[in-house]
Amino acid sequence: MAKDFSTRAENYSKWYNDIVQRAELAENSAVRGCMVIKPYGYAIWENMQAALDKMFKDTGHSNAYFPLFIPKSFFSKEADHVEGFAKECAIVTHYRLKNDPEGKGVVVDEDAKLEEELIIRPTSETIIWDTYRNWIQSYRDLPILVNQWANVVRWEMRTRMFLRTAEFLWQEGHTAHATKQEALEETHQMLDVYADFAENHMAIPVLKGIKSENERFAGAVETFCIEALMQDGKALQAGTSHFLGQNFAKAFDVKFASKEGKLEYVWASSWGVSTRLVGALIMAHSDDNGLVLPPKLAPVQTVIVPIYKTEEQRRIVSEKAVEIKNRLEKLGVRVKFDDRDTHKPGWKFNEYEFKGVPVRIAIGPRDVENGTVEVARRDILKKEIIANDQLDQTVLSLLDDIQHTLFRRALAFREENTRTADSWEEFKQILDEKGGFILAHWDGTAETEQKIKDETKATIRCIPLDDDKESGKCVFTGKPSEKRVVFARAY
Amino acid sequence: MAKDFSTRAENYSKWYNDIVQRAELAENSAVRGCMVIKPYGYAIWENMQAALDKMFKDTGHSNAYFPLFIPKSFFSKEADHVEGFAKECAIVTHYRLKNDPEGKGVVVDEDAKLEEELIIRPTSETIIWDTYRNWIQSYRDLPILVNQWANVVRWEMRTRMFLRTAEFLWQEGHTAHATKQEALEETHQMLDVYADFAENHMAIPVLKGIKSENERFAGAVETFCIEALMQDGKALQAGTSHFLGQNFAKAFDVKFASKEGKLEYVWASSWGVSTRLVGALIMAHSDDNGLVLPPKLAPVQTVIVPIYKTEEQRRIVSEKAVEIKNRLEKLGVRVKFDDRDTHKPGWKFNEYEFKGVPVRIAIGPRDVENGTVEVARRDILKKEIIANDQLDQTVLSLLDDIQHTLFRRALAFREENTRTADSWEEFKQILDEKGGFILAHWDGTAETEQKIKDETKATIRCIPLDDDKESGKCVFTGKPSEKRVVFARAY
Numbered sequence: 001m002a003k004d005f006s007t008r009a010e011n012y013s014k015w016y017n018d019i020v021q022r023a024e025l026a027e028n029s030a031v032r033g034c035m036v037i038k039p040y041g042y043a044i045w046e047n048m049q050a051a052l053d054k055m056f057k058d059t060g061h062s063n064a065y066f067p068l069f070i071p072k073s074f075f076s077k078e079a080d081h082v083e084g085f086a087k088e089c090a091i092v093t094h095y096r097l098k099n100d101p102e103g104k105g106v107v108v109d110e111d112a113k114l115e116e117e118l119i120i121r122p123t124s125e126t127i128i129w130d131t132y133r134n135w136i137q138s139y140r141d142l143p144i145l146v147n148q149w150a151n152v153v154r155w156e157m158r159t160r161m162f163l164r165t166a167e168f169l170w171q172e173g174h175t176a177h178a179t180k181q182e183a184l185e186e187t188h189q190m191l192d193v194y195a196d197f198a199e200n201h202m203a204i205p206v207l208k209g210i211k212s213e214n215e216r217f218a219g220a221v222e223t224f225c226i227e228a229l230m231q232d233g234k235a236l237q238a239g240t241s242h243f244l245g246q247n248f249a250k251a252f253d254v255k256f257a258s259k260e261g262k263l264e265y266v267w268a269s270s271w272g273v274s275t276r277l278v279g280a281l282i283m284a285h286s287d288d289n290g291l292v293l294p295p296k297l298a299p300v301q302t303v304i305v306p307i308y309k310t311e312e313q314r315r316i317v318s319e320k321a322v323e324i325k326n327r328l329e330k331l332g333v334r335v336k337f338d339d340r341d342t343h344k345p346g347w348k349f350n351e352y353e354f355k356g357v358p359v360r361i362a363i364g365p366r367d368v369e370n371g372t373v374e375v376a377r378r379d380i381l382k383k384e385i386i387a388n389d390q391l392d393q394t395v396l397s398l399l400d401d402i403q404h405t406l407f408r409r410a411l412a413f414r415e416e417n418t419r420t421a422d423s424w425e426e427f428k429q430i431l432d433e434k435g436g437f438i439l440a441h442w443d444g445t446a447e448t449e450q451k452i453k454d455e456t457k458a459t460i461r462c463i464p465l466d467d468d469k470e471s472g473k474c475v476f477t478g479k480p481s482e483k484r485v486v487f488a489r490a491y
Numbered sequence: 492m493a494k495d496f497s498t499r500a501e502n503y504s505k506w507y508n509d510i511v512q513r514a515e516l517a518e519n520s521a522v523r524g525c526m527v528i529k530p531y532g533y534a535i536w537e538n539m540q541a542a543l544d545k546m547f548k549d550t551g552h553s554n555a556y557f558p559l560f561i562p563k564s565f566f567s568k569e570a571d572h573v574e575g576f577a578k579e580c581a582i583v584t585h586y587r588l589k590n591d592p593e594g595k596g597v598v599v600d601e602d603a604k605l606e607e608e609l610i611i612r613p614t615s616e617t618i619i620w621d622t623y624r625n626w627i628q629s630y631r632d633l634p635i636l637v638n639q640w641a642n643v644v645r646w647e648m649r650t651r652m653f654l655r656t657a658e659f660l661w662q663e664g665h666t667a668h669a670t671k672q673e674a675l676e677e678t679h680q681m682l683d684v685y686a687d688f689a690e691n692h693m694a695i696p697v698l699k700g701i702k703s704e705n706e707r708f709a710g711a712v713e714t715f716c717i718e719a720l721m722q723d724g725k726a727l728q729a730g731t732s733h734f735l736g737q738n739f740a741k742a743f744d745v746k747f748a749s750k751e752g753k754l755e756y757v758w759a760s761s762w763g764v765s766t767r768l769v770g771a772l773i774m775a776h777s778d779d780n781g782l783v784l785p786p787k788l789a790p791v792q793t794v795i796v797p798i799y800k801t802e803e804q805r806r807i808v809s810e811k812a813v814e815i816k817n818r819l820e821k822l823g824v825r826v827k828f829d830d831r832d833t834h835k836p837g838w839k840f841n842e843y844e845f846k847g848v849p850v851r852i853a854i855g856p857r858d859v860e861n862g863t864v865e866v867a868r869r870d871i872l873k874k875e876i877i878a879n880d881q882l883d884q885t886v887l888s889l890l891d892d893i894q895h896t897l898f899r900r901a902l903a904f905r906e907e908n909t910r911t912a913d914s915w916e917e918f919k920q921i922l923d924e925k926g927g928f929i930l931a932h933w934d935g936t937a938e939t940e941q942k943i944k945d946e947t948k949a950t951i952r953c954i955p956l957d958d959d960k961e962s963g964k965c966v967f968t969g970k971p972s973e974k975r976v977v978f979a980r981a982y
């Protein structure tokens with residue numbers, strides 16, 4: 001592989017950007033902080049969407065669509081929410097342009113000023129709960145289990161493709177329930193769906209836990225999350241599921257008549273994952289030869305590259321290649337036969353290796369004669385000659401094996417990079433020399449977490465959901481603690 | 492069916508709104524001109540998306556995603572485009588809110604004013620062609636066949652759910668080609684895809700044609716369209732495919748090196764359909780008993796309603812219903828078993844009739860004993876008793892038959908309501924008394940079309956693509972004409 005791009009060791013951040021660019025996943029646009037998601041990157045997102053959407057529907061949810069715009073006043077209705085979301089946002093103030101009287105293109109028509117400014121949704125709790133008020137009268141109208149696939153905008157000052165952009169794509173589930181118990185169960189269920197998706201589709205092991213107060217969603221009673229570890233030892237929050245209590249029901253006056261005929265406020269959850277998962281996918285598996293994709297999410301699972309010199313060879317090889325393509329597609333494999341004559345086989349090998357295609361099949365005239373093909377796997381960069389009549393089974397088991405190998409590799413990496421720290425010195429040393437997850441005791445106060453963050457840039461990624469209680473002393477203040485929490489520097 | 496909603500004859504416009512509301516398709520939101528698409532309405536759109544997306548991919552297109560925001564200056568680069576699109580639009584001028592110093596919620600932070608205003612995309616030609624400039628160097632980079640599923644905003648003053656809303660959902664294809672011929676072929680191909688979708692999925696016959704200059708897309712050389720006829724005799728433009736020539740390539744300086752090494756401007760097409768198709772679907776088939784849906788797009792194709800009195804009957808009936816549901820789902824039918832005990836069978840019958848579910852299966856204890864079920868079809872409101880062992884075949888052929896019956900009915904309606912007019916009196920009389928499509932001669936000038944529109948509100952829906960030439964005289968000016976064109980009042 002040509003070495004005109006960065007390795008992880010040389011410059012992790014540049015390595016990431018090089019992959020995004022050279023694998024044609026995305027690029028910066030003319031609009032500050034907004035990216036263009038290119039076809040190959042978008043195809044990964046489409047595969048994520050398809051898998052998640054099925055999981056949402058299998059758990060009883062339906063999709064709907066709510067307005068892009070939110071009246072400014074809606075944000076002020078929930079006190080915490082306004083602090084968290086109504087600050088760095090895109091604000092629509094006018095609804096008409098007119099020809100510039102001086103002849104220079106178009107200018108804003110000051111006569112077309114909105115009475116109340118509209119905010120481009122940074123998240124939709126407010127507009128959705130304003131809508132739910134009309135949907136809910138009685139317990140018979142509950143639960144409401146709705147999801148939305150949409151674009152949202154948060155005016156981030158420092159952006160990075162997929163990981164943090166001003167506009168991004170996501171899904172946001174918004175559910176309404178008659179009881180606290182049911183809303184909590186929903187919150188947990190969707191956290192499990194996210195963990196299942198991360199581990200079994202993205203091949204990324206995740207920790208499930210609760211966010212500390214500092215990292216909680218603005219407006220939530222409790223935020224649950226899944227946290228993944230990237231190859232540079234930084235954590236990445238891969239999904240959140242919020243128990244909103246009755247906060248939004250109270251802010252938007254959403255009550256229901258219970259079976260007993262009493263008027264009560266509705267209980268809520270919301271949950272979301274976004275295109276930042278594409279960034280996590282890139283960073284979790286890729287290597288110094290480019291992108292590595294788990295087969296379940298790869299836009300192309302198997303590429304066929306023909307090798308020939310003469311036109312006659314081309315004809316024979318292509319015929320075989322098409323036959324193989326059809327066979328594999330019948331088995332449900334996403335196959336591409338790259339028969340372009342504008343590029344040489346070697347160039348194509350590099351191209352698909354860099355783009356992370358899990359399995360590559362090369363076939364030349366000798367192979368056709370011998371009834372063989374060359375099969376290469378991207379994860380461990382090995383290849384072998386396979387008899388044509390064993391190819392179907394080989395490809396299927398390779399795809400399965402690559403999916404599991406990537407997960408095991410990521411899991412081993414996380415285990416190697418999860419350490420306990422029992423003193424402040426040890427904590428700082430691990431963070432600076434090794435990174436990764438640090439299990440440490442914490443006194444439970446927002447103040448201490450803030451001080452640790454100020455000094456080290458590490459935050460509490462989550463308070464693990466498991467029941468491993470252990471008495472100890474806060475790594476920073478020495479005050480008593482009942483349980484270790486997970487610290488890390490994070491994306 | 493309870494008659495507390497309007498019939499078509501009483502008040503067509505109210506009938507439409509009643510269906511949208513009572514079938515739970517959509518509702519107005521707190522934001523002027525923006526609607527909430529409710530789960531049942533959104534599920535219809537999802538079915539449309541799935542079918543169209545497959546057709547786009549089968550014809551070689553990929554999806555991508557471009558920014559929601561377009562810098563204001565981009566609109567001024569294509570002279571016609573700015574006139575058509577950069578007027579009634581949502582304009583982002585600021586990127587931050589702050590706490591109101593007077594303590595009343597949040598206000599716009601005047602310090603956070605954008606240097607250049609951003610327009611919420613009304614259509615994406617400009618931002619996409621600004622992007623394509625970097626994607627295209629040589630003929631090897633062509634064609635580019637990209638589609639985007641997105642939300643767009645046009646600040647319409649008079650809105651109607653699905654048919655005309657400030658924000659709507661759509662897809663927009665944007666392709667780039669090396670030759671005029673290839674771009675024109677693409678434009679025609681996508682028009683054919685839309686016509687195929689309209690006729691074979693929506694069960695709505697459409698006329699294919701070319702738009703007159705007055706109705707042409709702002710920035711296009713030629714706009715092709717499919718036109719459908721609604722039950723009130725008004726036309727509805729159901730999809731457009733634009734041949735853009737080199738207009739946007741020139742505006743955004745997009746050139747490629749040809750095989751001969753010459754630098755040339757790229758040729759373009761764009762094409763789109765939107766959530767207004769849901770409005771067309773409602774108006775084309777529904778009747779005075781509510782929504783009628785073609786099976787291919789119906790969120791629920793078959794509903795099973797259990798009938799019972801005792802708990803024992805309920806158990807027996809449910810067991811049979813679940814068995815039927817599983818059997819039909821295995822055949823690929825979208826089935827709902829409504830086993831709610833909060834509503835009576837009669838209520839459910841009305842509900843699903845109103846919501847346009849194509850096939851209803853009712854099953855009671857007697858049916859279980861006799862090995863029968865009652866099967867009702869929504870399109871012609873007929874029901875019959877079927878032996879259980881013939882049910883699978885019956886449902887499959889009913890779904891197929893309903894799909895075709897709806898198309899034939901719509902086609903017959905269109906044929907009855909397509910008339911020729913050879914004088915101005917006749918033209919006005921047909922329009923006022925009958926509506927529908929009018930085939931009339933036109934002198935080919937924008938001026939005459941405008942005058943006809945001013946006097947009658949009718950416009951040229953399209954110049955048909957067929958080759959039926961016929962000499963005649965313009966119905967308005969008496970000047971010579973070579974071909975009849977299609978006039979109608981339109982949505």
